[in-house]
Amino acid sequence: MATQGKIKGAEIIMESLRKEGVDLIFGYPGGANLPMYDALHKYPDIRHILVRHEQAAAHAADAYARVTGKAGVCWATSGPGATNLVTGIANAWMDSVPLVCITGQVVSWLLGRDGFQEADITGITIPIVKQNWLVLNVEDIAPTIAEAFHVATTGRPGPVLVDIPRDVQQQLCEFEYPDKVDIPGYQPTVQGHPQQIKKAAALIAEAERPLILAGHGVVIARAAEELQELAEKADIPVITTLLGLGGFPGSHELYQGMPGMHGMYWNNIAIQEADVLIAIGMRFDDRVTGSLKDFAPKAKIIHIEVDPAEVGKNVPTAIPIVGDVKAVLQQLLPHVERARHDDWRNWFREMRRDHPSIAIPETEKILPQYVIKSIYDRSPGDAYYATGVGQHQMWAAQYFWGDNPYSFVTSGGLGTMGFEVPAAIGVQFARPQSTVWSFCGDGGFQMTMEELALCREYELPIKFAIINNHFLGMVRQWQDTFYDHNLSQVKMFQPDFVKLAEAMGIEAIRVTDKAMVPTAIDAALQHPGAVLIDFHVEHVEDCYPMMPPGVSLSDTIDQPPVAQLQEALR
Amino acid sequence: MSGRLHTIVALVENRPGVLNKIASKWRQRGFNIESLTVGHSETPGLSRMTFTVDGTTNDIEQVTKQLFKVIEVVKISDVTEQETVARELALIKVSTTKETRSAIIEIVDIFRAKIVDVAVDSLVVETTGTEDKVDALISMLTPYGLKELVRTGRVAMVRGGTSTVGAPQRNGQERHFKPAGEGKPKVGSLI
Numbered sequence: 001m002a003t004q005g006k007i008k009g010a011e012i013i014m015e016s017l018r019k020e021g022v023d024l025i026f027g028y029p030g031g032a033n034l035p036m037y038d039a040l041h042k043y044p045d046i047r048h049i050l051v052r053h054e055q056a057a058a059h060a061a062d063a064y065a066r067v068t069g070k071a072g073v074c075w076a077t078s079g080p081g082a083t084n085l086v087t088g089i090a091n092a093w094m095d096s097v098p099l100v101c102i103t104g105q106v107v108s109w110l111l112g113r114d115g116f117q118e119a120d121i122t123g124i125t126i127p128i129v130k131q132n133w134l135v136l137n138v139e140d141i142a143p144t145i146a147e148a149f150h151v152a153t154t155g156r157p158g159p160v161l162v163d164i165p166r167d168v169q170q171q172l173c174e175f176e177y178p179d180k181v182d183i184p185g186y187q188p189t190v191q192g193h194p195q196q197i198k199k200a201a202a203l204i205a206e207a208e209r210p211l212i213l214a215g216h217g218v219v220i221a222r223a224a225e226e227l228q229e230l231a232e233k234a235d236i237p238v239i240t241t242l243l244g245l246g247g248f249p250g251s252h253e254l255y256q257g258m259p260g261m262h263g264m265y266w267n268n269i270a271i272q273e274a275d276v277l278i279a280i281g282m283r284f285d286d287r288v289t290g291s292l293k294d295f296a297p298k299a300k301i302i303h304i305e306v307d308p309a310e311v312g313k314n315v316p317t318a319i320p321i322v323g324d325v326k327a328v329l330q331q332l333l334p335h336v337e338r339a340r341h342d343d344w345r346n347w348f349r350e351m352r353r354d355h356p357s358i359a360i361p362e363t364e365k366i367l368p369q370y371v372i373k374s375i376y377d378r379s380p381g382d383a384y385y386a387t388g389v390g391q392h393q394m395w396a397a398q399y400f401w402g403d404n405p406y407s408f409v410t411s412g413g414l415g416t417m418g419f420e421v422p423a424a425i426g427v428q429f430a431r432p433q434s435t436v437w438s439f440c441g442d443g444g445f446q447m448t449m450e451e452l453a454l455c456r457e458y459e460l461p462i463k464f465a466i467i468n469n470h471f472l473g474m475v476r477q478w479q480d481t482f483y484d485h486n487l488s489q490v491k492m493f494q495p496d497f498v499k500l501a502e503a504m505g506i507e508a509i510r511v512t513d514k515a516m517v518p519t520a521i522d523a524a525l526q527h528p529g530a531v532l533i534d535f536h537v538e539h540v541e542d543c544y545p546m547m548p549p550g551v552s553l554s555d556t557i558d559q560p561p562v563a564q565l566q567e568a569l570r
Numbered sequence: 571m572s573g574r575l576h577t578i579v580a581l582v583e584n585r586p587g588v589l590n591k592i593a594s595k596w597r598q599r600g601f602n603i604e605s606l607t608v609g610h611s612e613t614p615g616l617s618r619m620t621f622t623v624d625g626t627t628n629d630i631e632q633v634t635k636q637l638f639k640v641i642e643v644v645k646i647s648d649v650t651e652q653e654t655v656a657r658e659l660a661l662i663k664v665s666t667t668k669e670t671r672s673a674i675i676e677i678v679d680i681f682r683a684k685i686v687d688v689a690v691d692s693l694v695v696e697t698t699g700t701e702d703k704v705d706a707l708i709s710m711l712t713p714y715g716l717k718e719l720v721r722t723g724r725v726a727m728v729r730g731g732t733s734t735v736g737a738p739q740r741n742g743q744e745r746h747f748k749p750a751g752e753g754k755p756k757v758g759s760l761i
């Protein structure tokens with residue numbers, strides 16, 4: 001179905017995006033994508049959001065994709081525009097987020113000659129994309145974009161990049177969009193192997209201490225309902241990884257919180273005690289497993305995972321099931337027997353009573369945990385949260401016991417500081433009617449704070465909570481704990497965040513007194529526009545529980561062994 | 571890397587950038603590719619690659635799985651444990667004098683190798699065989715003075731009727747792959 005007559009390559013890009021149902025692009029213009037900007041005004045149904053730095057375009061599109069389940073789209077010019085996307089692409093790669101990046105490139109006859117603003121972005125991004133393409137013919141634009149969306153969104157999702165020289169964007173061609181993509185080397189498995197499914201059901205039926213460890217795959221596959229059904233039917237406690245948060249309702253009696261380096265103490269021990277571990281849509285990251293040789297010594301592991309390369313990568317599995325998490329759970333459910341595991345449930349109750357991992361001490365000081373928990377407690381149930389990376393991220397995860405599967409947006413695999421601001425922007429665009437909080441580190445915030453300007457420009461009512469400990473907190477904690485208190489380059493001059501916000505046209509509040517915490521949060525929630533709250537929290541507060549790197553889950557430390565350490569530092 | 575030499579055969583789409591992506595996956599895991607050959611396969615548009623890599627079976631399996639995720643890799647398998655025919659081709663330029671020439675020709679004959687070029691002071695010998703055979707011939711010729719040596723590295727094929735890593739079939743029909751360079755050049759990152 002070709003359009004009437006020939007149109008420019010840049011218009012073909014826009015037509016293709018329209019075919020893919022894209023209505024939002026985060027981008028930044030430059031010499032090599034000028035034809036795309038020239039075409040933009042003809043497509044009023046596709047909104048372009050002008051970021052202040054291309055990294056933010058990638059992060060915002062990434063967060064938008066996490067919340068909506070659709071591919072996020074960002075674009076940039078060649079050279080520095082393209083390389084500025086790289087951190088965002090790597091972030092999406094590590095967290096399996098469908099992100100479609102379109103970069104302008106120098107004109108094709110200058111390729112490989114170091115022309116002005118040339119960067120070999122398809123070469124640069126090879127290890128951090130599912131696939132990339134350099135399009136050298138205008139006829140190839142539409143089929144390539146179709147392939148790009150197909151690859152980004154199917155199987156294990158991930159980022160893709162399409163690089164298009166400026167002259168190709170200007171060439172004329174008829175627009176014809178393929179209605180089907182068929183790539184011989186790319187046929188993701190969807191259904192699980194029926195034999196494996198039966199074996200898994202049999203193993204679950206035998207289990208006395210079964211444990212479900214759910215990851216990002218549950219959220220990505222939109223399989224929260226199926227997971228809940230499985231857990232309830234076989235009475236299995238559920239724990240979720242950092243990226244799996246929300247994949248199971250936090251308020252559910254079977255839910256036990258997060259395991260891992262800063263996870264709940266009881267969960268790390270539970271993994272070591274479980275006899276059957278049902279790992280769903282997760283990849284046994286070292287932040288979850290601790291020392292691999294000591295991981296889950298008593299458990300037979302069932303691993304449900306869409307990416308065959310993840311099976312057996314880090315831990316040996318008894319029953320691997322390769323397939324889409326939702327499809328596999330649907331297949332599995334009818335075979336699973338109803339069961340009760342009262343003793344095991346009791347084990348959790350007692351552990352949680354004896355090890356109150358995230359109890360907040362009574363004090364007049366403003367503890368960062370207290371601020372974060374207060375925000376959760378006072379915000380509506382359908383609020384969304386984006387975080388940066390560091391201590392505040394871990395606290396945000398520890399105290400997140402929400403029910404909305406897509407409401408906790410964080411940089412898990414790459415751990416990208418600076419994600420908090422653009423991610424919140426992406427979330428707010430995805431959910432214009434919802435409350436969106438951005439938990440910011442005072443360090444991470446300074447990496448992407450230029451994007452605050454967008455809140456005013458696009459009227460985004462984001463609530464920024466700077467958990468301001470005047471330190472690169474997580475690094476400070478590691479230097480204190482593992483480098484003999486040698487605090488090196490973790491304290492920096494701080495701008496006046498309140499004035500800064502005001503300069504960006506945003507309301508701002510500074511909180512220096514514990515009594516102000518709830519009032520400031522409520523005021524921010526009631527304010528129709530964006531608000532920044534600069535919470536001056538305790539400078540030295542360590543994040544616990546903690547499993548030191550390289551040790552076994554069994555060696556998790558529930559409470560700080562060195563409370564005196566904090567005194568010593570005052 | 572402790573382990574042994576593995577032979578891996580892959581069927582890949584013949585596009586720019588494929589070799590780069592494959593090499594990149596090995597590099598990321600710290601493997602050294604011992605040898606690598608690429609050439610057209612029986613299916614237009616698809617190339618067959620043979621590479622040899624040193625490592626444990628488990629490590630190699632991990633990388634092979636990662637390689638299968640490269641979109642252009644249609645099939646891939648480690649054929650080390652299978653009955654294969656494995657061959658290598660070498661061209662050896664060896665110094666000659668009037669006195670040594672006939673002795674060299676004798677060695678070449680014993681190895682059923684061929685002389686493919688003759689000059690006043692050198693010969694070019696061509697040989698095909700297992701790596702052991704090629705090694706042996708080279709060591710026999712070395713005393714005469716090697717001027718230049720080039721080896722292709724291993725190519726391998728599983729014995730018997732089945733194809734090593736055959737082109738995928740659908741509904742009993744060979745699928746069509748568009749070769750790069752035929753018609754409109756297809757997209758891809760540059761090698």
Ligand SMILES: Cc1ncc(C[n+]2csc(CCOP(=O)(O)OP(=O)(O)O)c2C)c(N)n1
Binds near residue numbers: 417
């Ligand atoms: C881009 C980037 N650079 C460096 C790091 C290493 N790093 C991890 S946590 C951290 C400190 C973060 O400080 P801040 O944003 O103030 O958050 P806090 O830990 O104090 O909550 C650093 C530097 C990182 N994760 N990302």
